[in-house]
Amino acid sequence: MIDIGDKKYLLRNLVLNLDTECTIDEAVGMMMGIWKVDCYIDVEHCYKMEDCPEADPYEFNVAEYLDGERTDVIKHFQEARLEGDASDAELQILFDKIEEFDTNFMKKAKIYFCLVKDELAKGDKSELRIVDNKITLASLDQWWKNKKEIKHSIFENIQQNTVNTDDRELHLSERVTFGLLLKAFVRNHISKTEDLVRANKITLEDKERMLKTYGQPDDVNYNAITTYLISTLGSEIDPQGQREKSIRTRLSEAQAAFQKYITQ
Numbered sequence: 001m002i003d004i005g006d007k008k009y010l011l012r013n014l015v016l017n018l019d020t021e022c023t024i025d026e027a028v029g030m031m032m033g034i035w036k037v038d039c040y041i042d043v044e045h046c047y048k049m050e051d052c053p054e055a056d057p058y059e060f061n062v063a064e065y066l067d068g069e070r071t072d073v074i075k076h077f078q079e080a081r082l083e084g085d086a087s088d089a090e091l092q093i094l095f096d097k098i099e100e101f102d103t104n105f106m107k108k109a110k111i112y113f114c115l116v117k118d119e120l121a122k123g124d125k126s127e128l129r130i131v132d133n134k135i136t137l138a139s140l141d142q143w144w145k146n147k148k149e150i151k152h153s154i155f156e157n158i159q160q161n162t163v164n165t166d167d168r169e170l171h172l173s174e175r176v177t178f179g180l181l182l183k184a185f186v187r188n189h190i191s192k193t194e195d196l197v198r199a200n201k202i203t204l205e206d207k208e209r210m211l212k213t214y215g216q217p218d219d220v221n222y223n224a225i226t227t228y229l230i231s232t233l234g235s236e237i238d239p240q241g242q243r244e245k246s247i248r249t250r251l252s253e254a255q256a257a258f259q260k261y262i263t264q
Contacts, residue, residue: 014040021134024120025062028112030154031144032105035060037137037155062109073101076180085187119143182251183217185225190217222251 017038022030029035077094080086086094116135119128127146129139141154193210196202202210214228215221 014042017041020138021131021136022140023059023134024113024116026060027116027135027140028062028109029060029065030140031112031116032062032108034062034065034105062113066105066109070098070101070106073097079180083184085184115147182220182225186214186217186220189214220251225251 017040019038022037026035030037077091077098080094081091116128119126120130120135127139127143129136137154145153190211193202193207196210197204197207213221214224
């Protein structure tokens with residue numbers, strides 16, 4: 001059986017997006033790598049929007065996006081501190097991530113907005129061309145590649161910016177959150193096993209076997225957890241296309257993202 005995984009959007013009714021311009025927020029998002037050049041238009045989503053004329057069309061906003069991501073970074077630290085299981089070193093790493101986020105995203109966004117606005121202020125001498133109050137993608141790409149030490153093109157990651165959160169690929173912050181849940185799940189299993197031993201409800205042999213069931217907090221047993229999830233959720237996961245391989249992939253991605261997040 002094939003594994004569709006996170007590429008379910010390929011099966012949607014997508015048509016070519018002929019927009020060749022972008023807003024300033026979209027331009028800054030592309031420069032930062034948090035927004036992509038849209039290749040498709042989701043026909044089904046457009047129909048839904050027509051059925052709800054009172055709903056405003058989605059427009060990418062850098063400030064709103066970064067606010068949500070920064071809130072998640074702070075939440076990771078607060079949750080770890082409240083749980084009381086993390087060491088001082090682990091808490092320090094999570095706390096330092098807040099400053100790293102501000103440096104790598106908040107401050108960078110400010111600089112990029114200044115660069116774009118300054119270039120646009122040059123008027124007819126600007127390398128950024130304007131059509132219908134939007135920046136042409138071609139001129140943005142050329143201008144950005146010409147900037148000192150800038151190597152990448154905005155067209156390198158051309159695909160669909162999915163605004164439907166049900167089908168959206170997990171953000172790093174969500175993977176990290178799921179990684180925390182995985183770690184907590186295994187730690188909780190180990191704690192319950194130790195409680196059973198102290199209560200003389202299981203033998204030492206049973207303890208050794210049970211402790212290995214789901215692995216260790218930083219080295220989870222994907223096969224065992226996948227089996228547990230499938231047996232627990234049953235038929236509820238099948239309509240969503242979450243087969244065993246897909247679940248295992250998501251588990252491993254979450255664990256890897258979490259480990260990378262706390263060690264960087």
